[in-house]
Amino acid sequence: MKAYDALPQLSELAAKLANEYAVTRGRVIQRTLAFVDLSGSTEEKLQRGHSRGTQAAILHNRVTRSVVARCGGMILKELGDGVLADFENPVEACIALLNVRKVLRTIGINTKIAATTGAVEEVSVDGRRDLLPDRPRGARRAATAGSARSR
Numbered sequence: 001m002k003a004y005d006a007l008p009q010l011s012e013l014a015a016k017l018a019n020e021y022a023v024t025r026g027r028v029i030q031r032t033l034a035f036v037d038l039s040g041s042t043e044e045k046l047q048r049g050h051s052r053g054t055q056a057a058i059l060h061n062r063v064t065r066s067v068v069a070r071c072g073g074m075i076l077k078e079l080g081d082g083v084l085a086d087f088e089n090p091v092e093a094c095i096a097l098l099n100v101r102k103v104l105r106t107i108g109i110n111t112k113i114a115a116t117t118g119a120v121e122e123v124s125v126d127g128r129r130d131l132l133p134d135r136p137r138g139a140r141r142a143a144t145a146g147s148a149r150s151r
Helices: 003-020 041-048 050-070 090-106 137-149
Strands: 028-038 074-078 082-087 111-125 128-133
Touching (some): 028 090, 050 074, 050 082, 074 128, 082 090, 090 111
Antiparallel strands (some): 074 082, 111 128
16 A cells, blocks of 8 residues: 555544543743753664663653653653653742762763753643643744754
8 A cells, every 4th residue: 555545544543543632721830841851862772782871761751751850840751862841830840950960970871951941831642741832823833943044
């Protein structure tokens, strides 16, 4: 079957799944989202083997979870070698990020950190809490600017 032959079936599946998932819209709140990502994890796996790279990712995420919890944050998602955390207080998020990086450096693991503060909508998807951007206009502007540059 060619990829384009499957499009009608995929559209039907997408419609079915959209009806099956229960999404409860929530309130708009101010939050700080913090992202921690293991630097060079692909290269680590290629140079030292998959097992060693996986061990580094697991340790990276364990340390991150521990520091985030101690600094008042909550883990939203783990993304393999990255973690997305939620904080009510932006200062606590910054303290957590700097401490994550400091602790990981002492054990020879480099990490990238980032944070953003703004309005998000708190939703529940099948009973699981998630946060969605409240104002997608900035993303739309960035996408438009990107497409204008590529001409």
